[in-house]
Amino acid sequence: MKKYILLLVFLNLFSCQVEEKKVSFENKIVKQLDLTEAELYDKVLGVLVGSAIGDAMGAPTEMWSRESIHLEYGFVKDLDSMVREVSPEGTWKANLPAGGTTDDTRWKKLTFEYLIAQKSRNLLPKDFANKILDTYKSSLENYGKIESFDPAPYEENTLRVAWLQEWAKVSKPYVEGNIDEFQIALSKFYGGEMVCAGLLYAPAIGAFYPGDAEKAYNEMFKLSIYDIGYARDISALAAAMTAAGMKKNAQKNDLLGVLRSQDPQGFFNSRLVGRASYRILRNALSIVKQAKQSEKNSMQKAFELLDQNLQDMPFHAGEIHLQILTAILFSDFDFTKTMQFLVNYGRDNDTTAAIAGGILGGFVGFKNLPSDKSRVISVSKEKLDTDLESLARRLTQKIIALNLQ
Numbered sequence: 001m002k003k004y005i006l007l008l009v010f011l012n013l014f015s016c017q018v019e020e021k022k023v024s025f026e027n028k029i030v031k032q033l034d035l036t037e038a039e040l041y042d043k044v045l046g047v048l049v050g051s052a053i054g055d056a057m058g059a060p061t062e063m064w065s066r067e068s069i070h071l072e073y074g075f076v077k078d079l080d081s082m083v084r085e086v087s088p089e090g091t092w093k094a095n096l097p098a099g100g101t102t103d104d105t106r107w108k109k110l111t112f113e114y115l116i117a118q119k120s121r122n123l124l125p126k127d128f129a130n131k132i133l134d135t136y137k138s139s140l141e142n143y144g145k146i147e148s149f150d151p152a153p154y155e156e157n158t159l160r161v162a163w164l165q166e167w168a169k170v171s172k173p174y175v176e177g178n179i180d181e182f183q184i185a186l187s188k189f190y191g192g193e194m195v196c197a198g199l200l201y202a203p204a205i206g207a208f209y210p211g212d213a214e215k216a217y218n219e220m221f222k223l224s225i226y227d228i229g230y231a232r233d234i235s236a237l238a239a240a241m242t243a244a245g246m247k248k249n250a251q252k253n254d255l256l257g258v259l260r261s262q263d264p265q266g267f268f269n270s271r272l273v274g275r276a277s278y279r280i281l282r283n284a285l286s287i288v289k290q291a292k293q294s295e296k297n298s299m300q301k302a303f304e305l306l307d308q309n310l311q312d313m314p315f316h317a318g319e320i321h322l323q324i325l326t327a328i329l330f331s332d333f334d335f336t337k338t339m340q341f342l343v344n345y346g347r348d349n350d351t352t353a354a355i356a357g358g359i360l361g362g363f364v365g366f367k368n369l370p371s372d373k374s375r376v377i378s379v380s381k382e383k384l385d386t387d388l389e390s391l392a393r394r395l396t397q398k399i400i401a402l403n404l405q
Contacts, residue, residue, distance in 0.1 A: 050361015
């Protein structure tokens, strides 16, 4: 009986310490970041939930044409339920309620978990590759743990395996240091297309370096081992924009300035070609200017101009980057309007909205996100086993700890 009472006392003291930690979490100032802990948490949570909102808004119509979106949904303004089939890169549960998400949010979760485990602000690509490889292996091993005659659990596990199978093929030779096999695997990654691989987790990496755009660029560039060509530059810029937007009292020009000033890898010096990502920025600026001056519906005009720049694959990194920049500029950095622009444009709209949502979520902060944020948080937790608030809180604590070293 005494042991039981002592245990209750201990648990009560532990609970009080946790509560005290939460209170101090609100009040302490992290001088190195010029942010209070509460402000930092608001920014980190803004990146994560902002991205999830974009993902959830685009998920019901992922890869649809504009005509199909308009026919079934009209003009998409906010979240809607998704009556759709499951897929490795899509939802893993059919017919999720409004607020359900796809692999775009799963990537943020995986990356946040990777960052929370870090012991230094300097990231190692092999560690990240191992995180992906371990997650893939865990899904493979899970087949042996399923005891069922019903095929459903096997089919569900196959979604998890297929999600990372392309990534695992690249990760394995990279971790093993087999350069030849790594290059072959990378050249065949999703058919050898310049897909938006790094962009899927770039905002999460940017969140790890609030206010430090150059550091975010360099670390993201290192981790862009699944990107081909100038997609590495684009992924690094997305991380840098996210970091720039998390600076205290950040302005629009802080994010735009990154696209011009951050070039530590010297892409501008590329002979005969120059910097492709900068040409994409100029193209976005031109599209927005022409659309705003048009006598017809300006958004429709912007859509038509974007149509002239389509790639073979809707998840091509260059196409994704152009759509994101155009949407942000056209909407003057307004979160909701940017999401609506991207989702109604179509193509890989859950991915574009998720990336832009992460960038702008860090810029405006969680408190300034639309009211849909609460639904995304609850659906993620109740239906998808993803606690967005806990992930953001843990990453905030890790950022603070590493910046105080």
